[in-house]
Amino acid sequence: MSGPVNAAGEMTQDNPDAREVVLAARNVAKSYGQVHALKGVNFDIHRGQVTTLFGENGAGKSTLMKILSGVIQPTGGEIILDGQPVSFSNSTEARDRGISIIHQELSLAPNLSVRDNIFMGREIMGSTGVDFAEEERQTRKLMEELEENIDPLTPVEELRLGQQQIVEIARALSVDSRILIMDEPTSALSASEVEVLFKVIRDLTAQGVSIVYISHHLEEALTITDHAVVLRDGNMTAYAPRAEIDLEWIVRNMVGENYDLGSPPDTDMGQPALSVRNLTLPDPAGGFNLVDGLSLDVRAGEIVCIYGLMGAGRTELLETCAGRLRASSGEIVLEGKEISHLSIAERIARGLALVPEDRQRDGLVQTMSVGQNLSLASIASFTKGLFTQRRAEQSLIDASIREVTVKTSGPTAAIGSLSGGNQQKVVIGKMLATKPRVIMLDEPSRGIDIGAKAEVFRLLSEEARQGLAVIYSTSEVSECLSIAHRIIVMHKGRISAEFDSNVSKEKIMAASGESVAA
């Protein structure tokens, strides 16, 4: 423990709200150009308590955490630490003041050992250089506290993802933080590892450490939290202590009152457009198959939702169909023709398009303009002989921008100037411009705001009405129960259940292997 300890805080243990406020956000705002990631957020973090941030993808949780930990700087409002306004210019400054963060994406050096990762950048110096023995001793102690049997000298790349997460947590613990920010720490952990983590959190709070916790797993977070802050589209919609809240309250504040992503459209369902037979994709690292003998039919005009947890094999299934990954066995049949030997380009030409999950990594070319991104997948359609036809390309781009309603200053604008939702529409527009028969969208709602989400779903309904077969994957149950005619639940590479659109959320979650009881 470092920093001043206020004796007054110790005396009023019982009433959570009366506890000393160590960190407070006042009207904190952050905008990137035209995009407002956060608008005027206010809340307090109390000493020795857990404050949980709730909100959907893109609500601004991670942005807020990065501001609190000094990774990025707010464009408005202030952060108050121990009653004094502070501004951190980087995360090291924040760490020196006792605030550390465990990022959602792991920030470990995979080639270094557990010990070296934990003490990276603040090595313990002895008389003859780094005191490795002392570092190793402290690492062992941390691992014991975390009840994890990891040797300090193991390279991080040899650890399971869950264990790597533990190392990340150990690193944050090793700096004696007063305020520890955890951004989705449990997403890669097994149930027993989560138990250990929660025990560690309780120990830490008993020692007076404040925890800021972010999780998509609402029930899980409710078991540990003392306060809840709910964000929606960059606004704080609610702030309350644990005693006053329940699951329903959180969901209502997260998604808003009039949360409607539409209903399944009336379409003329035709012949099966895409049929997958006994598709198997082995795990390159060994272990169980990522896609395990899966069969699926999607008809023209039908909208199918694939629900599953992280690692259920949704992305792998879609990428195998698109041709990025090669299946070891099984058939992929598009409108009656076997296509599993074709390249990605040939599959696109036959009418099978994929909108990938990670738009920054797989969807957009950041060095190109909005227009060039939109026309990228259909270059052949406006190329005559050796050269591209500018007018034909322009009309294709204009039609795309209109069709998917991209808000942009023009086709020549840089792709980075668009908001997340509009970037996603560009990726969808790019694939729709190839005039597909089947479109597969991997988590199309990831990181976009609720308005854009609704627009994307409306667009998909419209396309389905015109005979397009639509497959989309999601990890949010509420999105299953929107426009999909049929809901497929995946678990460990197989279809664990199949429902029509009248199913309840609980049934879907149960089939995914998610612990509903927790």
Place this chain on the structure above:
Amino acid sequence: MSAATTTASAADKKKADFSIGRLLLEGRAFFALIAIIVVFSILSPNYLTISNLLIMSSHVAIYGILAIGMLLVILNGGIDLSVGSILALAGVSAGAMMQGLQIDAAGVILYPPVWAVVILTCVLGALVGAVNGVLVSIFKVPAFVATLGVMYVARGVALLMTNGLTYNNLSGRPELGNTGFDWLGFNRIAGVPISVIVLAVLAILGGLMLSRSAFGRWLYASGGNERAAELSGVPTRRVKITVYTLSGMLSAIAGLVLASQLTSAGPTAGVTYELTAIAAVVIGGAALTGGRGTMRGTMLGAFVIGFLSDGLVIIGVSSYWQTVFTGAVIVLAVLLNSLQYGGGRKR
């Protein structure tokens, strides 16, 4: 320019203050070239004469042709360190063919005509380039390492072919029907050296390919984000092999031009030329991370380097200072590149 549109849409208020700075930044290679010409014209009366400009341009031609290939590779997000060695190998191979190909089995010596020598040399360069491309795209060897290896191998083969010696007589003999090799290096059309015309034609073809052809779009896309390009149906592997092949072929053409200008072909020609070519591309505003850069910029970059070093020779500055100046220009160019792309990017 994408960076310009970003600023324009982001801050209209700042637009007025920024436009002059932006203009200077965007056209930096052009303004640098103007500045170089103006300064040297003042320092030496001989600098700004048609004949001198043409002579300097024929020097630029060698670097310029290499830089065209280098630009293609750099746009793809790679690097080609082997161009200087391929240049030497091409020159030596052409020299060997001009001296006569001895075929022991048939007991004859073949003297191929010059056009055949040129074509065979280009094919050789393309093949070596294709080896680079296959190593990088199919065997996933990092471009830096793959082309570094090929750089040594090609240089070694060139030394082996000649035992380290130079072919001095490339003019051919009329009775063998293989004269005319020096045409590339010495002749002029309407007063313009052939080498400069070759550079101009290649640059225009390359520029059209980049800006107007589907291949150009594929190249920019796969250099900007290879994964996204692949998922959009761009044949990223083919693009990669093609750019290295073209770079190899252009190196061979540069080798022919150089050998023709010198009427000799040595195995040690073109050492460090790959670095000059990279410098020209970088000064021309291309990003080494791929996806950004233009043919116009690269040509300006090549002329900046060529006109600067020749100008320093003309005013009699020590060649050691030339090295210092060239280095300073490169560092400045990279600095301005990061300013331009760093400011334009959102995240």
